[in-house]
Amino acid sequence: MRVLRAGALSLRWEPRAAVVCGVLAAAAIGAAVLVVGSGEFPISPPDVVRAVLGQGDRATGFIVTALRLPRAVTGLLAGLALGLSGAIFQSISRNPLGSPDLIGFTTGSATGALLQILVFGGGAAAITAGSVAGAVLTALAVYLVAYRRGGGVHGVRLVLIGVAAAAMLEALNSYLITRADLREAYEAAFWLTGSLNGRDWDQAVPLALALAVLLPAALLLARPLGMGELGDDAAQALGVPVQRTRALFIAAGVGLAAAATAAAGPVPFVALAAPQLARRLTRRPGPQLLPAALTGAALLACGDLISLHLPVAVPVGVVTGVLGGVYLAWLLSTTGRKGTT
Amino acid sequence: MPPPRPPARGGRGSHRLRLALLAAALLATVVGSLAIGAGHVPLGRVLSGVFSPDGGSRAELIVHELRLPRTLLGIAVGMALGLAGAVMQALTRNPLAEPGLLGVNGGAALAVVLVIAATRADDVLVCVWAAFAGAAGAAALVYLIGARGRGGAAPARLVLAGAAVNAVSSALTAGVMLLTPHTFGGFRFWQVGSLGGREMPVLLRVLPFIAAGTVLALLLARPLNALGMGDDAGRALGSRPGRTRVLGAAAVVLLCGSATAAAGPIAFLGLAVPFIVRTAVGPDQRLVLPYSLLLAPVLLLGADIIGRVSAPGELETGIVTAFLGAPLFAVMVRRGRTRDL
Numbered sequence: 001m002r003v004l005r006a007g008a009l010s011l012r013w014e015p016r017a018a019v020v021c022g023v024l025a026a027a028a029i030g031a032a033v034l035v036v037g038s039g040e041f042p043i044s045p046p047d048v049v050r051a052v053l054g055q056g057d058r059a060t061g062f063i064v065t066a067l068r069l070p071r072a073v074t075g076l077l078a079g080l081a082l083g084l085s086g087a088i089f090q091s092i093s094r095n096p097l098g099s100p101d102l103i104g105f106t107t108g109s110a111t112g113a114l115l116q117i118l119v120f121g122g123g124a125a126a127i128t129a130g131s132v133a134g135a136v137l138t139a140l141a142v143y144l145v146a147y148r149r150g151g152g153v154h155g156v157r158l159v160l161i162g163v164a165a166a167a168m169l170e171a172l173n174s175y176l177i178t179r180a181d182l183r184e185a186y187e188a189a190f191w192l193t194g195s196l197n198g199r200d201w202d203q204a205v206p207l208a209l210a211l212a213v214l215l216p217a218a219l220l221l222a223r224p225l226g227m228g229e230l231g232d233d234a235a236q237a238l239g240v241p242v243q244r245t246r247a248l249f250i251a252a253g254v255g256l257a258a259a260a261t262a263a264a265g266p267v268p269f270v271a272l273a274a275p276q277l278a279r280r281l282t283r284r285p286g287p288q289l290l291p292a293a294l295t296g297a298a299l300l301a302c303g304d305l306i307s308l309h310l311p312v313a314v315p316v317g318v319v320t321g322v323l324g325g326v327y328l329a330w331l332l333s334t335t336g337r338k339g340t341t
Numbered sequence: 342m343p344p345p346r347p348p349a350r351g352g353r354g355s356h357r358l359r360l361a362l363l364a365a366a367l368l369a370t371v372v373g374s375l376a377i378g379a380g381h382v383p384l385g386r387v388l389s390g391v392f393s394p395d396g397g398s399r400a401e402l403i404v405h406e407l408r409l410p411r412t413l414l415g416i417a418v419g420m421a422l423g424l425a426g427a428v429m430q431a432l433t434r435n436p437l438a439e440p441g442l443l444g445v446n447g448g449a450a451l452a453v454v455l456v457i458a459a460t461r462a463d464d465v466l467v468c469v470w471a472a473f474a475g476a477a478g479a480a481a482l483v484y485l486i487g488a489r490g491r492g493g494a495a496p497a498r499l500v501l502a503g504a505a506v507n508a509v510s511s512a513l514t515a516g517v518m519l520l521t522p523h524t525f526g527g528f529r530f531w532q533v534g535s536l537g538g539r540e541m542p543v544l545l546r547v548l549p550f551i552a553a554g555t556v557l558a559l560l561l562a563r564p565l566n567a568l569g570m571g572d573d574a575g576r577a578l579g580s581r582p583g584r585t586r587v588l589g590a591a592a593v594v595l596l597c598g599s600a601t602a603a604a605g606p607i608a609f610l611g612l613a614v615p616f617i618v619r620t621a622v623g624p625d626q627r628l629v630l631p632y633s634l635l636l637a638p639v640l641l642l643g644a645d646i647i648g649r650v651s652a653p654g655e656l657e658t659g660i661v662t663a664f665l666g667a668p669l670f671a672v673m674v675r676r677g678r679t680r681d682l
Contacts, residue, residue, distance in 0.1 A: 096501060145671050160436070160674040164667040167609045171663030174533045178657070186525055193515040269508045276501075314516045321512020328505040329486045 017282045017291060024281075024294035028079065031301035032072040036064055038308045074199040074263050075304045075316070076297045077207045079270060081260035083296020084218060084289060086271030087278070088253035091225055091287035092246055093159040099272040100257040103162025106271070107169040108138025109261040110192055114173055117188045118180045124202065127191075128262040135258035138165055143250060158250075194267030194317025196304050203263040210259035214252045218289055225249055226286035267317050269324035270296045280331060299324060356628060363635040367416075370642040374412040375404055378649050410541045415642045415658075417544060418536065418600045419610065421551045423637020424558045425596035426611030427618070427629050431565040432589045433499050436619075439612035440597040443499070444506035446606040448479020449598065451510040453531055454517045458524040468531065469546050469602040475510075476598030482506050484590050534605035534659025536645050547599035554595030558630060561589055565626040607659045609666035610637055620673055640665070 036052075037043045043051070043060060050056040051064035086099045093103075100106050112134020116122040122130065146161040173192070177185045224240040235242050257271065277299075278291035303320040310319075375387050382400040389401060391409055422440070429438045440446050452475025453468050460467065487502035518525045567580035575582050600607070618632040641658065644665055648656035 145675065148675065157674055161671050163612070164670045164674070167612070167663045168667040171533075171608050171660040174529070175657070175660050177529050178533055182522075182526055185529060186519075186522055189515070189525060189529075190519055193512075193519065268512060272504060272508070312516075312520055314519065318512045318516040318519075321508045321515075325505040325507075325509035325512070328508075329502060332502050332505065333486050 014282075014284065017284060017288070020278075020281045021291055021294055024291065024298050028076055028294060028297040028301045031298065031305045032076050035072040035075065035301060035305050035308060036068045038305070039063075039068060070200045070204050071196050071198075072301070072304070074204045074207065075196050075300050077204060077211055078196075078260040078264040078267065079274075079297035079300030080215070080293045081207065081211055081256040081296070082267065082270040082300070083274035083278070084215065084293040085253045085256035085260070086273075086296070087275040087287050087289050087292035088218065088225070088249050088256075089271075090275050091229055092249060092253075094229055095159055096272075096276060098159045098162075099275075100253065101266070101268060101271055102166060103159055104138050104142060104164075104166035104169055105135050105162070105254055105257050106261055106266040107166045107173065109135035109258055110266045111169045111173055111176075112137075113191060113261075113265075114176050114188050117191065118176050118184055128203070128206070131262040132258045135254055135261060138169065139250065139254040141165065143247075190315060191265045193315045194265040194320070195315030196264055197315065199263065207259045207263045210255055214256055215293065218249070218252050221245065221248065222287060222289050225289075229286060264300075265315075265317065267300065268321045270299050270320055273324040273328050274299055276328065277331070356622070360631060360635065363632065363639070367635055367639050367642075370639050370646075371412055371416065373646055374415060374642045375408050377646050378403070378408060379655075410539065410544060411536050411645070412642065413541075414539055414544045414603060415536045415645055416638045417548060417551050418604045418607065419638030419641035420555060420634050421596040421600040422607060422610040422641070423614040423633040424555060424630060425593045425600070426613075426637075427615035427626070427633040428558050428561065428565065428589050428596075429593050429611070430615050431569060431626055431629075432586060432593070434569065436616060439609075440593075440601065440606075443503035443593070444479040444483045444510065445476045445594070445597040446601055447507040447510035447514070448475040448477075448482075449473070449601040450528075450532065450606065451475055451514045451517075452478070454514045454524055454528050457527050458517050458521045469543055472602035473547070473550070473598045476601055477594045479506050479510060480590060480594040480598070484586075531605045533657040534607040534662075535657040536604055536641075537655065537658070539603060543603050547603045550595045550599040554592045554599070555634070557588060557592040558596065559634075561585065561592065562626040562630050565589065569624060569626070605659065607641070608663040609670070610641055610662050613666040613670045614640065616670065616673060620676070 033045050033048050036048045037045055041063060043064065047056055047060055048064060051061045052069065054061065056064070082100075089098045089100055089103065090096055092098065109131040112130035112132070113127045115134075116127045116130035120126065120130075142158065142162050142165050146158045148157075177188060180188065224235070224245045227235045227238050227240045228242055228245060230238070232242050260267070274296035275288065275292040278288040278295045279285075281295070282288050282291050299320060300316065303323055304316045306323070307314055307316045307319045372387070375391065376382060376384055380400070380403045382404055386398070386400045387404055391404060426439055429440070429443060430436055432438070433443075449472035452471040456467055456471040483499065483502045483506050486505065487499035518528055564580050564585040567575040567578055568582055568585050569575075570578070572582045597611070614633050614637045615629060618629050618636060622628045622632055641662065644661040645658045647665070648658055648661040651661070
C-alpha cells in the first residue's frame, strides 16, 4: 500500500488491488461482449463494439442494442450488485456465510416473486415489484427482530435471525410450489434458479439506477465499514458511529440484492463467492467492496457466456452455482490458511 | 488423563429427572400422534389398533396402516436429526451448522433427482437408497475438501466447503429438473419433507443406519467436549481431534443421510434442537446429546400433528417445523446466548 499526498489531501493507493480491479473489469466486459456476440446469428467482437458505439450496419445494430445488449447489461449489473451486497453483509456479520442468499433477503425476494407468479398471476413488472417488496419486508422484519434497545443490531444476531427467516420463507416457497399447477410451478422453478433469458431494458434500467446511487455511496463509506470488522467496541473507540453505519449499509445491501434479484432472479452463489474470491485475489484484509463487485460481474457474465454455449439450455443460475462452487472448493483445498476465511 | 468435564448446570439427579420428564413428553406425543388425525379414532381403539389389528374395523386399520408407521418414522427421523445437528455443531464449533449447510441435504436431493430422471419412477424405496448415497457422498466430499491444505479440517473451512458442495449440487439439481419436466413433477413433493405417505419398509430400510449412527454419536460425547476446547488444548489433554472428526462425520452421515432419505429434507430441526438444548443445559455434550435425542422427536411429532389438523389437505411436516422452529429460534437468539459454543 502506498499513500499519495498533495498538501492536506492524501489518498491510499494499492497497486495490487488496482491491477486486480482492472483485470476483473476487463474480464467482465470481455465476457459481456462475447455474450452479445453469441446466438443463432453470431457477431464478431469488433462488430459488437462497433454496433454498441452506433457505427455498425443497421441490422446488426438492431440485434445488438435491442435484443442482446439488455441481457448482457443486466448480467453485468446484477453481478456488480450481488458482489457488492455480499461484501457488505459478510463484513457486517463478520461471517463468510452472512451473504444475502443465506440470511433470507434473496429468499424473501423470491417469495414475493413467487406470490406474483403463482397466486396473483402478475406480469414482469408485477414480479419485479413483488420481489423488491419481498426483500425489503424480509430485511425490515429481520432487522427489527434482531434489534435490541441499547445494544442495537449485532452482527452474529443478525445472521442467526436471518437464517431463521430464510428457513421459514423457503418452506413457504416450497409450499407455494407444491400447491401450484404443474406448468406454473415449472415456470416458477425456472425463475427461482436465476436466469437472464429474455431480459430487456425494462429490467436493466431500474437496476442501473439503483447501482448509480448505491455503488458510489457504499464506496465512499467503506472505511467505517472496515473498522466495524474490528469489533463494535474497537470501532466505537476509533470514532465510528457503529449502529448508524450498520443501518445505512444494511439498507444499501438490501437495495442491491433486491434490485439484482428482481432483474435476474435469485442467481445463487455470486453474493457468497465474489467477496471471498476478491479477498483472496487482492490479498487485503477488510471489505474489498469494489473488487467484490467486479468479481461478481465477471462471475455472472462468464456464467452467462458458458450457459449460452452449453449443448443443453440451462439458465445461468445453474452455471454460476457449479462454477462458483467448484472454484471455492478448489481455493479451499489449495490455500491452507485458517485466517483468510 | 480423562477428557475435561465442563461444569454442568444442576446436579446429576436433577438431570435424570428432567430427562425422564422429557421421555414422558415423548410418550405423550406418540399417543397423540396415534390418536389425532383426519379420521376420528377413539382412544380405546388406538391401543387395539397398534397391538392387535385383527378387528378389521376402519379405525384400527387407520391406526395400524397409516399412523403407526408415520409415528415410528417420526421418532426415528426426529432422533436422527436432533442428534446429527448436535454432533455437527460440536464438530464445526458453529451454531449455524445443520444438515443443509454441510451439503448433506443437497447431495441427497441431487441423487434423488438423478434417479427419478433416469428411471422415470418415483418409487420411495429407490429414492431412499439414492438419497442415502447422495448424502454420504456429499458429506465425504465436504470433509475431503475441508481437510485438504494446511491445518486440517478447521471449522470455518468445513462450513465453507459445505456451502461449495451445496451450491454445486443444488445448481445441478435445478438443471436436471428443468431439463426433464417429469422429474420436477415428482421431486417438488419430495423436496418439502414429510412423514406422511411413507410405509413400514421405508422405516425398516433406514433403521439400522439410524441405530448405528445414534450409538456412535452418543459414544462421542466426551471427545466432542475435548474438541470444544480447541484442537491444541484438546490434543494437550490427550484426545485425538482428527479421529473425533472422522467418527463424528461418520455419525452425521449415517443419521442425516437416513433421515433425509426417509422423510425428505426436514427444515430447521437439526439447527434448532441443539441450540435450544444448549441454552437450557449448557455446552456439556454428555447432556446436550441425550437431551437433543429426546427433544427432537417430541418437536417433530408435535409439528406433524399440527400439520394434520391445521389445514384441510394437511400441511407437510417440513413446512410446519420451519414455521414453528424459526420464531422459537429467533426468540432464543434475542435472549442472547449466541456464544455458547
